[in-house]
Amino acid sequence: MSALLHVDRLSIQASGRRLVSNVSFSIAPGERVGLIGESGSGKSLTALASIGLLPDGMKAEGSILLDGREVVGVADRHLAPLRGTVVATVFQEPLTALDPLMTIGNQIAEVLRRRARRDGRRLDRKTVTAEVMTLLDRVALPDPNRMINAWPHEISGGQRQRAAIAMALACRPRLLIADEPTTALDVTTQAEIIKLLHALVTESEMALLFISHDLPVVAQAVDRVLVMKQGELVEEGAVRTVFQQPRHPYSQSLLTAARTFDQALGSVL
Ligand SMILES: Nc1ncnc2c1ncn2[C@@H]1O[C@H](COP(=O)(O)OP(=O)(O)OP(=O)(O)O)[C@@H](O)[C@H]1O
Numbered sequence: 001m002s003a004l005l006h007v008d009r010l011s012i013q014a015s016g017r018r019l020v021s022n023v024s025f026s027i028a029p030g031e032r033v034g035l036i037g038e039s040g041s042g043k044s045l046t047a048l049a050s051i052g053l054l055p056d057g058m059k060a061e062g063s064i065l066l067d068g069r070e071v072v073g074v075a076d077r078h079l080a081p082l083r084g085t086v087v088a089t090v091f092q093e094p095l096t097a098l099d100p101l102m103t104i105g106n107q108i109a110e111v112l113r114r115r116a117r118r119d120g121r122r123l124d125r126k127t128v129t130a131e132v133m134t135l136l137d138r139v140a141l142p143d144p145n146r147m148i149n150a151w152p153h154e155i156s157g158g159q160r161q162r163a164a165i166a167m168a169l170a171c172r173p174r175l176l177i178a179d180e181p182t183t184a185l186d187v188t189t190q191a192e193i194i195k196l197l198h199a200l201v202t203e204s205e206m207a208l209l210f211i212s213h214d215l216p217v218v219a220q221a222v223d224r225v226l227v228m229k230q231g232e233l234v235e236e237g238a239v240r241t242v243f244q245q246p247r248h249p250y251s252q253s254l255l256t257a258a259r260t261f262d263q264a265l266g267s268v269l
């Protein structure tokens with residue numbers, strides 16, 4: 001089966017500084033992959049490059065095939081159609097994904113209509129409302145009748161993240177990229193959102209690229225992990241293998257740190 005995302009010797013530079021070096025990996029359709037590594041190791045830049053959204057002034061080299069189509073060096077107008085059909089994203093701060101001047105229901109409806117237009121379909125108002133309600137229910141937002149009319153500032157951080165996930169799902173992407181989607185949330189809400197992502201990805205056969213610097217968090221949601229350090233990919237393997245027999249000293253230290261933290265909390269990894 002050909003890869004949904006195929007990153008081949010990706011390097012990213014900004015004003016002469018190499019921020020990502022020679023990174024290669026693939027994600028197959030339906031596969032759940034974690035990208036972990038310390039802060040500043042290049043995880044977000046790798047994800048942004050994968051959807052052709054690097055910040056101005058940054059230059060990518062190498063090749064990135066998204067559903068077989070080259071992303072590196074391609075003009076934005078050619079990439080825009082891929083976003084929201086092949087790939088959708090959920091970021092750390094859901095407020096950046098949500099429009100403060102639009103109700104939650106209207107924002108999700110807008111994505112549904114856009115997706116339908118791209119498929120050459122038109123949705124009538126009743127169908128849109130029914131689909132919005134279904135999505136609110138799928139992301140387990142309580143009281144969908146209130147949520148559909150709520151403004152982003154009227155709901156909690158965890159609820160906003162669920163709404164942002166509902167918007168991503170409305171695109172029916174084949175690959176979901178979630179960059180630190182739970183860092184801004186408390187531990188209980190974090191666990192709920194990860195459980196939700198896990199369930200949604202499994203039931204809709206989406207592929208997932210889950211980014212975090214927290215290995216135990218990632219381990220709950222993915223099958224395979226990639227470990228980055230200072231812009232390079234230093235280890236790759238099944239979650240179980242990387243957890244139980246990390247090869248690279250950096251993965252070993254990440255794991256030791258995670259265990260120590262976990263033991264301090266009174267539980268065992
Ligand atoms: N817009 C930018 N301009 C210049 N350098 C940047 C920019 N964005 C990121 N960098 C640098 O690129 C490197 C990689 O950043 P990146 O955001 O990918 O890290 P990360 O692994 O996602 O970290 P975190 O876990 O903190 O989110 C860092 O050294 C960072 O300072």
Ligand SMILES: [Mg+2]
Binds near residue numbers: 043044179180
């Ligand atoms: Mg980041």
